[in-house]
Amino acid sequence: PKEIGELKSNLQGPLASIAKDVSAIQQDIVVMKQDIKEIRSRLGEAEHRISGLEGVMAEVKPQIQNLMRKKxxxxxxxxxxxxxxxxxxxxxxxxxxxxxxxxxxxxxxEIMPAGASQRMELERAHRVLIPKPAAGQHPRVVTVKFLRFREKDEVLNFARNSKKVQWHDMDIEIYLDLPREVVEERRSFADVRQLCREKNYRIGFRYPAILRI
Known part of the structure; x- marks a missing residue:
């Protein structure tokens, strides 16, 4: 009995220490569970926000792309x-x-009337970069860049106000150089423009494709 008593006495210290450690571990587990619960809650909120942002981006993306295209x-x-x-x-x-x-x-x-600017300065002039057409087909377009914007307008206005422009027995047509998308948009007014011509209405476009009557 004396030995058993001594054994119990010797074990009380370690057992108390173990119990204390177990209690601390249990408290840590409780705290960890609370942290995990909070993390899950925040993850849920984040997923909800991300889902909302994805929805907004899906709606806004076409608008942004259209704006960039126009720009x-x-x-x-x-x-x-x-x-x-x-x-x-x-x-x-x-x-x-x-x-x-x-x-x-x-x-x-040669084609401009008297009083027009003489020997207008050009930066460059070249045919469009496509294969040379066969005999009998329409010739390639010539693109011209003027050094001065005013002189470009002078030539363009002359062409617009002339019923017919001829040079060395060739029928010449002169137009503003526009992006392909703008040309296609203006073509959508073809029926309206034809009707206006039949009624002798003067028509024109404001850039890019706003019809003026």
Missing amino acids: LIDLEGRSRRSNIRIFGIEEGTEQGQKDLVPLIQDMIK
């Missing part, structure tokens, strides 16, 4: 503000020259 078209249009496109200059008129600036300068000087 790019506008920038392209601005880069072409000093350009014109000339239709009807027969293939071979340039006699093999790649730089058409001298040829176009001569053409403009």
